[in-house]
Amino acid sequence: MTPGGGATARIREYLDHLAVEKGASAHTLAAYRRDLDRYRRHLAAVGVDDLTAVTEAHVEDFRVRLAAGDPDEGRAALAPSSVARTLAAVRGLHRFATRDGVTEADVAAAVTPPRPPRRLPKALPVDRMIAVIEAAGDTGVDTDPGRLRDRAMLELLYATGARAAELIGLDVDDLDGLDHPEGGTVILRGKGGKERLVPVGRPACEAVGAYLTRARPALAKRGGPALFLNTRGGRISRQTLWNVVSAAAARAGVAQEVSPHSFRHSFATHLLDGGADIRVVQELLGHASVTTTQVYTLVTVDTLREVWAECHPRAR
Structure with missing residues (x-):
């Protein structure tokens, strides 16, 4: 990684890592890009543009806002499965940043996603x-x-x-x-x-x-x-x-x-x-x-x- 913890650059490097080293599909990369862009905008709204300045409270607040929605900005509450998917992208980003020495601690590790209700597959007779x-x-x-x-x-x-x-x-x-x-x-x-x-x-x-x-x-x-x-x-x-x-x-x-x-x-x-x-x-x-x-x-x-x-x- 390059020096510094700018959120936009770190997200780009993380997506490159998923594509090149993990072999993520184009569909998966597009979903992660959308989720992490939403996270970047959330951080920017509270005055944070560098991953080194993110705290566990920032990540937890993001999780709460995903689940509750934001009527002022016209954002509806997400389903538990969508919250869990978005948090998976965020947790992966912070784990990646910590592993590569950009941040000292993984501030997202303790923020757990909601457990979606178990839906059994619907098979046709x-x-x-x-x-x-x-x-x-x-x-x-x-x-x-x-x-x-x-x-x-x-x-x-x-x-x-x-x-x-x-x-x-x-x-x-x-x-x-x-x-x-x-x-x-x-x-x-x-x-x-x-x-x-x-x-x-x-x-x-x-x-x-x-x-x-x-x-x-x-x-x-x-x-x-x-x-x-x-x-x-x-x-x-x-x-x-x-x-x-x-x-x-x-x-x-x-x-x-x-x-x-x-x-x-x-x-x-x-x-x-x-x-x-x-x-x-x-x-x-x-x-x-x-x-x-x-x-x-x-x-x-x-x-x-x-x-x-x-x-x-x-x-x-």
Whole structure:
């Protein structure tokens, strides 16, 4: 680090550290940049523009203001999850500054974020998930490149439990063995650039194969390695994927909100319901800790409880 503790310069250096040394995604960096800019403006409003002058009271006041909002400036109160995310950026900044000797003490270490209420993932039942996938397109009759692409995307989402960013980031060369009788594999690049190899079943292989042979050539107007292309020949966006999922759910008559992450939740829940070992599911999802994966076991227990309450003669 360069000498001094100017907040703007320190934030820039911290973001560079996240990008270069931690391999943070563009999405993560954008979120951290927004959160830390809000923090910098808070410090400036109380006359602090140097990290060496920040105290624990400044950080605590920032946390309180995030949770309470500021009607005078038209800022609404943030949800606990948003407060926690913003504080994570602030705590990381101060930890970075202390580690590199810019500040003597980590003044944010004792300011703890609120614990968001635990929300269990919402998985679709198997029949509804299949209905949503089939509503995206029919590889047997469709000739429209967009519908063939959409069916391939949703089949692959459910087959692999990929995050939206992982699916969007796929290149053609990341797939292997699409014509193998037992299915193929795909390389997914998760958080921090970590790669994992995930099996792909026959339905997804067939849908992706139909897309590659009958649709992608019509969409590939300027070359490039991206697997899933938009109508201009570029890599699809996160918003496009959301729109495809929402439209397919609406056509399937599914009332509950369905997002790309619903496919990931359903993938994990259905595997556990089918008897998969949680460590295997952890590996397939790309979770660093099995603790993250364990939330899906709660979903499965809730499902068991509902079935028991409905079917056991002494449940009521």
